[in-house]
Amino acid sequence: MIRLERLEKAYPEFDMELDLAVEAGELISVLGPSGSGKTTTLRLIAGFEPVDAGRIVINGEDVTGLPPAGRHIGYVFQDYTLFPHMSVAQNVGYGLRIRRVEAGRIRRRVDELLELMDLPGYGKRRVDTLSGGERQRVAIARALAVDPVLLLLDEPFSSIDEVLRRDLRREIVRLQRELGITVLFVTHSRQEALSISDRVAVLRQGRLVQYASPVELYRRPVDRFVAGFVGEMSLVPHDGTNLVLRPEQVSLAPVSAGGPADREGGGAPGGSSVRATVRSRQFLGFAWLYELDSEAGVLLAYDGRRYEEGTQLIARWSEGSRVSRE
Secondary structure: OEEEEEEEEEEOOEEEEEEEEEOOOOEEEEEOOOOOOHHHHHHHHHOOOOOOEEEEEEOOEEOOOOOHHHOOEEEEOOOOOOOOOOEHHHHHOHHHHHOOOOHHHHHHHHHHHHHHOOOOOOOOOEHHHOOHHHHHHHHHHHHHOOOOOEEEEEOOOOOOOHHHHHHHHHHHHHHHHHHOOEEEEEEOOHHHHHHHOOEEEEEEOOEEEEEEOHHHHHHOOOOHHHHHHOOOOEEEEEOOEEEEEOHHHOEEEEOOOOOOOOOOOOOOOOOOEEEEEEEEEEEOOOOEEEEEEEOOEEEEEEEOOOOOOOOEEEEEOOOOEEEOOO
């Protein structure tokens, strides 16, 4: 449905080279650290930035040279960019008015979208009287008003508190499923990317590092950068590579009083069981996250039991993903 073919863009301090394919109806998150090219990717697709080389193909049509209005794309900016001098209804219907749609059709479409966004009766309200969540919903309604083939969301939850972010993530998924629209969602939050996406594109310094389902990304990262960026992890040297262990893959048990070290793997770094000492802990609600010093290096582990700092334990694992040591 959407293909970015050898897309290139160069700036004095940064350059991009990107190949990416998105199927119709997918919700794709674009994830990466600051400066990795996430927002630039959306701006190139939308036509706000010209490409230096390559093609942007949407539904089989090469739109690389088309202006933004000719690409049938909806865009929700990070700061929403609502017009403060317009009412909610005027903001939502803005794209239709500049396309010279008949006034009656605009009113009906605006009412439909406000109903869809759980904002019925908000049409006459000023946008400066709305909460952050309500403004975000208005911005999405405005982007949807023109029936886009693709919806681009540029970190739309960045200025919203965590509880509302969670609710609005669910709203995005509901809308995407209900409307069957294709969505590219830029975020720096691994939690958002893993929780709502069909696939996740991880960018680093303008390059696509891994493009996979959330489960594949988390369980089988292609390198240390991806492994660390998408979740808490430990790195254990093993057979010339590193074993990536997630905290839930490491189990803890007390050392038997006066007993042996209880090492199934002989205590070697590549073994599956080593003696460990609690360095620090954090309470997460559902469990404690422990940081442990061990013969295999620093380990992270979840456990529902409370252990004091300095407690000696046995840390065991039976699985993990291998990545290179570089």
